[in-house]
Amino acid sequence: LRGANVVTRSPETHWYQGPTLLGYLETVQTQSVKNALPFRFPVQWVNRPNLDFRGFSGTVASGTVRPGDAVRIAGSGELAAVREVILFDESLPSAQAGQAVTLTLDREVDVSRGDWIVSAESPCEVSDQFEVEMVWMDQEPGYLGRSYWLKLGATLVGAQLLQVKHKLNI
Secondary structure (H helix, E strand, O other), X not given: OOOOOOOOOOHHHOOOOOOOXXXXXXXXXXXXXXXXOOOEEEOOEEEEEEOXXXXXXXXXXXXXXXXXXXXXXXXXXXXXXXXXXXXXXXXXXXXEOOOEEEEXXXXXXXXXXXXXXXXOOOOOOOOOOOXXXXXXXXXXXXXXXXXXXXXXXXXXXXXXXXXXXXXXXX
């Protein structure tokens, strides 16, 4: 049954009444799921055209943000409120997942490229260990216990592989 129901229906699976895989992937709704998640905003650029303006530009990764929303700077834990949501020269009532906008805050806080602005009510979890699905692209295999660099946004941090649960040779 290799490739059954991927692009076209297979006569070998007459019992299956759902869409083909490609048909499903072309119609699946993902935006509403991202909007229902807590607000997450990776800062891609600190927008400082003059001394009177300081905005943080990026694309909303998840959730929705509005002026007045309480936010937290993920790295430092500092709190602020969103003063304005800006799209080019227009002030927006809100922004949602997938929109590229500039946020201004109600006070000066230390935010740099690569930082995350997140919902104050649902801050990001912080951990020194986590489980990932990773695609290893080097010719040399990864070794347990060896130190590696892990890039999180614009930040490099030290990391180690502790356990490999499953391998798939792609």
